[in-house]
Amino acid sequence: MAITVTMAAGQQGWIEAHATFYGDMQGHETEQGACGYDVFKEGYGLQTAALSEALFLNGATCGSCYEIKCVNSEWCIQGAGSIQVTATNLCPHSTGPAAWCNPPLKHFDLAEPMFLKIAQYKGGIVPVQFRRVPCVRQGGLKFLLDGNPNWLLVLVFNVAGAGDVTGMKIKGSSGSWAPMVRNWGMKWQATGNLYGQALSFQVTASDGKTIQLDNVVPSNWQFGQSFEGKLNF
Structure with missing residues (x-):
């Protein structure tokens, strides 16, 4: 089952921001962050960014995608065009003159290889323009299961379309649909003993689309396992 609405991502104009970089060319320091993703294990790789607090929205925008281009700086690489990245982390609050990620600033802390596609290393920080894209x-859709028999924590990832999830419901094979609560990042929790039951999910993205995946998790699932559905946005 899917509900189709107009896609908001990619319809907005370019917005002013700044960008820096973190990690190194091999992606060190990018493995896991405030969204709950292991970016290599979950397939996001180096095409990632940590968002400033004004964009991160306490994790609500985890999984969203952005097109970014360097503008109006001597450090921009001429003719580089733009890059596309997924929000996988938070650029945290800081003090001092380089507090680029503090509200209300819009800022992207990019994995180093992505920064170097649009700007020179010695630039350090550059002005950019960005927009949401699908x-x-x-x-x-993929689901990673964690928790204990009485408390299930589900990481939802590999989300196409809007990328970020605003609502989830879960149903065990012997129960009815129940709402889940976002715990942190893109990790959603459910209470009650669902162990030993096949699991179904309803996933709603920020553009209002909903997908239902019936029995995507078999009854013999174990904590630490991930499962992939047959549908995506």
Whole structure:
């Protein structure tokens, strides 16, 4: 089941911001962050960014995708065009003159290889323009299960379209649909003993689209396992 609405991502104009970089060319310091993703294990790789607090919205925008281009700086690489990245982390609050990620500033802390596609290393920080764009993913929605028999924590990832999830429901094979609560990042929690039951999910993205995945998790699931559905946005 899917509900189709107009896609908001990619329809807005360019917005002014700044960008820096973190990690190194091999992606060190990018493995896991405030969204709950292991960016290599979950397939996001180096095409990632940590968002300033004004864009991160306490994790609500985890998984969203952005097109970014360097503008109006001697450090921009001429003719570089733009890059596309997924929000996978928070650029945290800081003090001092380089507090680029503090509200109300819009800022992207990019994985170093992505920064170097649009700007020179010695630039350090550059002005950019950005806009939301639809996320393109291979395969279906994916779910990583964690927690304990009485408390289930589900990371939803590989989300196409809007990329960020605003609502989830869960149903065990012997129960009815129940709402889940976002715990942090893109990790959603459910209470009650669902262990030993096949699990179904309803996932709603920030553009209002909803997908229902019936029995995407078999009854013999174990904590630490991930499962892929046959549908995506």
